[in-house]
Amino acid sequence: MEIFISEIPEEGLTREGTLPPSIFDLSPNDSIRPTGAVTYKANIFHFDGVLAFDGHLTGEFQLECATCLEYFSYVADYPKWSSDVELEDDQVSFDLAKLIREDFLLDLPPSPRCDELVEGHVCPKAHYVIKIQKPLDEEATHDKSDNAWDVLDDLKD
Ligand SMILES: [Zn+2]
Structure with missing residues (x-):
């Protein structure tokens, strides 16, 4: 225009x-x-x-x-x-x-x-992030130790 x-x-x-x-x-x-x-x-x-x-x-x-x-x-x-x-x-x-x-x-x-x-709207993802933050951290720690054992197992073989 x-x-x-x-x-x-x-x-x-x-x-x-x-x-x-x-x-x-x-x-x-x-x-x-x-x-x-x-x-x-x-x-x-x-x-x-x-x-x-x-x-x-x-x-x-x-x-x-x-x-x-x-x-x-x-x-x-x-x-x-x-x-x-x-x-x-x-x-x-x-x-x-x-x-x-x-x-x-x-x-x-x-x-x-x-x-x-x-x-009045709740963002579905914002809620989700807060709820799962803690379990996510624990999972990460588990993964690490599992991997360490896997490495040891490999060494044994
Ligand atoms: Zn949203």
Whole structure:
């Protein structure tokens, strides 16, 4: 969605609407899966080679939990979105969709946990890790002594 810088009046320009999830152009295996249209309201200002934006962004995603690797639904809602971009010397236009895409990807939680972001949800893996930590250590010790005996047996032969 190309906007020409010459179109931006001194008092700013407002654009609002929706963008399809395809703007993200991510692999289906990515830890971020956009699941619906992005809604945006952008107030755009231009002064001295800098574009400044504020407004409201919302989007629906499935995020991969960093602990259990299950995807969970997450609504990203940035009611006080703001951003700025320095223009190149010869730049005459910019792509608003691209900027919105980048800001979502920057602002989404970097290593999300399903139990932290979904109210009342227990991350199955987080629970599992705490429960089995002790037995795992004991097992490791057993393995070591078993191996030592195996080595002795081998020597005997
Ligand atoms: Zn989880």
